[in-house]
Amino acid sequence: MELRMSTTAELMLNGRKWSLPIVEGTEKEHAINISSLRDQTGLITLDDGYANTGSCQSAITFIDGEQGILRYRGIPIEELAANSSFVEVAHLIIMGHLPTHEELRQFSDLLTENELLNEAMKYHFEGFPTTAHPMAILSSMINAASCFYPELLHEGGRSTFMVQAARLLSKVRTIAAFAYRKSRGLPIIYPKPDLKYTANFLHMMFSQPYQDYELKPEAVKALDLIFLLHADHEQNCSTATVRMVASSRANLFASAAAGVCALWGPLHGGANQAVLEMLQQIHDSGDDGSKFIAAAKDKNSGKRLMGFGHRVYKNYDPRAKIIKKACDDLLARLHISDPLLDIAKHLEAAALRDPYFVERKLYPNVDFYSGIIMRAIGIPLEMFTVVFAIGRMPGWIANYKEVMEAPTRIYRPRQVYTGAALRHYVPIKDRR
Ligand code: CMC
Numbered sequence: 280m281e282l283r284m285s286t287t288a289e290l291m292l293n294g295r296k297w298s299l300p301i302v303e304g305t306e307k308e309h310a311i312n313i314s315s316l317r318d319q320t321g322l323i324t325l326d327d328g329y330a331n332t333g334s335c336q337s338a339i340t341f342i343d344g345e346q347g348i349l350r351y352r353g354i355p356i357e358e359l360a361a362n363s364s365f366v367e368v369a370h371l372i373i374m375g376h377l378p379t380h381e382e383l384r385q386f387s388d389l390l391t392e393n394e395l396l397n398e399a400m401k402y403h404f405e406g407f408p409t410t411a412h413p414m415a416i417l418s419s420m421i422n423a424a425s426c427f428y429p430e431l432l433h434e435g436g437r438s439t440f441m442v443q444a445a446r447l448l449s450k451v452r453t454i455a456a457f458a459y460r461k462s463r464g465l466p467i468i469y470p471k472p473d474l475k476y477t478a479n480f481l482h483m484m485f486s487q488p489y490q491d492y493e494l495k496p497e498a499v500k501a502l503d504l505i506f507l508l509h510a511d512h513e514q515n516c517s518t519a520t521v522r523m524v525a526s527s528r529a530n531l532f533a534s535a536a537a538g539v540c541a542l543w544g545p546l547h548g549g550a551n552q553a554v555l556e557m558l559q560q561i562h563d564s565g566d567d568g569s570k571f572i573a574a575a576k577d578k579n580s581g582k583r584l585m586g587f588g589h590r591v592y593k594n595y596d597p598r599a600k601i602i603k604k605a606c607d608d609l610l611a612r613l614h615i616s617d618p619l620l621d622i623a624k625h626l627e628a629a630a631l632r633d634p635y636f637v638e639r640k641l642y643p644n645v646d647f648y649s650g651i652i653m654r655a656i657g658i659p660l661e662m663f664t665v666v667f668a669i670g671r672m673p674g675w676i677a678n679y680k681e682v683m684e685a686p687t688r689i690y691r692p693r694q695v696y697t698g699a700a701l702r703h704y705v706p707i708k709d710r711r
Contacts (some may be wrong), residue, residue, distance in 0.1 A: 290316075290320070290324070339678065351372055373675045389441065420454045440680060468486045477502050504645050
């Protein structure tokens with residue numbers, strides 16, 4: 280029999296008792312609301328890495344990490360991956376519902392109308408060294424874009440938010456492709472209004488002024504799927520960062536630029552690049568993966584099995600299952616045999632029967648196979664995390680919108696101070 284959850288939790292402290300309300304989510308997840316804790320008791324909570332802290336209530340994405348469930352606005356990721364597209368899912372995540380034909384047409388038109396950058400922005404790309412990481416360029420240029428479209432900072436209302444969202448979503452793709460072209464010393468390729476979102480990105484990345492890139496439908500589909508699978512993932516490091524910045528009432532572009540910076544790290548979005556580097560290193564060293572697994576288990580080695588483990592999933596990441604199958608399909612259709620895929624599969628099998636990984640519930644995450652798909656499409660390693668950022672944009676936009684629409688207080692965590700106790704200023708002549 281299922282136990283009914285109480286509506287309050289009781290805290291006993293120094294012989295006194297306090298009552299704290301329990302909040303219940305749609306899927307019966309429960310949280311103790313501690314917002315009055317400090318006022319009532321003088322105490323705060325301490326939670327390393329926020330592993331047990333719900334920072335907000337959100338209606339966008341649901342994850343059950345124990346069961347490996349992921350839903351955008353209630354719809355299972357498996358259904359969206361099988362039937363939908365990135366642009367449709369972006370509408371779902373940002374606006375809260377699947378678009379009608381007319382809504383999808385309007386949204387697609389907005390994406391097309393906003394795909395160009397102000398010409399003056401082109402010169403900003405010149406200022407970066409050719410060695411600059413595209414994530415640095417992406418975050419800088421998203422921020423720079425807010426200077427070129429100042430009206431973004433002042434517009435309000437539901438319909439204009441859609442315009443802002445489309446601008447960001449569309450321009451990010453153009454910025455990403457331009458950053459890549461510049462880093463290779465290649466001329467910029469402008470978007471084509473007749474191409475859909477993902478095809479247009481590949482066109483801007485790989486066409487030449489004298490020859491259009493030949494768009495392979497299976498490659499476009501696989502990349503669109505990667506965007507879709509990354510579209511949101513509740514309160515991860517970058518999304519929490521976007522919400523944090525948004526809570527100060529910073530504009531959408533500034534908040535998204537902060538999200539890009541948070542995503543860059545190898546424990547987060549940067550893991551897709553790190554996975555491929557790891558697989559390449561294993562391949563080049565002639566190891567079958569066993570030496571690397573031994574190193575990943577040794578805390579002193581500084582190594583981790585990249586693309587494995589997740590704060591929330593204690594089961595197979597549902598996105599990884601979909602990506603693994605898409606990876607097999609794409610390589611078969613393109614007649615590519617990639618030794619790194621064999622190494623990845625071998626590593627996965629070895630880790631899943633190794634007690635270290637089993638006991639810690641470490642499974643492949645979204646980043647484990649996505650890089651092999653991107654490599655098959657021809658996307659260079661340094662652009663992998665940029666692809667993740669483009670995909671995550673709808674989630675950041677929807678979370679930004681949620682912060683702005685609810686009367687959220689500025690996010691301002693507290694701390695437990697562990698520094699020096701009171702001491703006094705010593706003039707420099709008296710210091711030892
Ligand atoms: N390889 C080896 N050991 C690991 C790994 C790994 N990939 N991940 C976690 N562990 C161990 C960790 O050392 C710790 O062991 P112990 O209990 O003995 O100290 C235990 O598992 C728990 O790990 P944690 O670091 O406390 O877990 P976390 O929830 O703080 O970190 C994580 C989650 C994703 C950062 C981590 O699993 C990791 O570093 N994975 C590799 C990087 C990666 O693939 N990141 C992409 C995440 S999915 C996409 C995204 O959302 O960005």
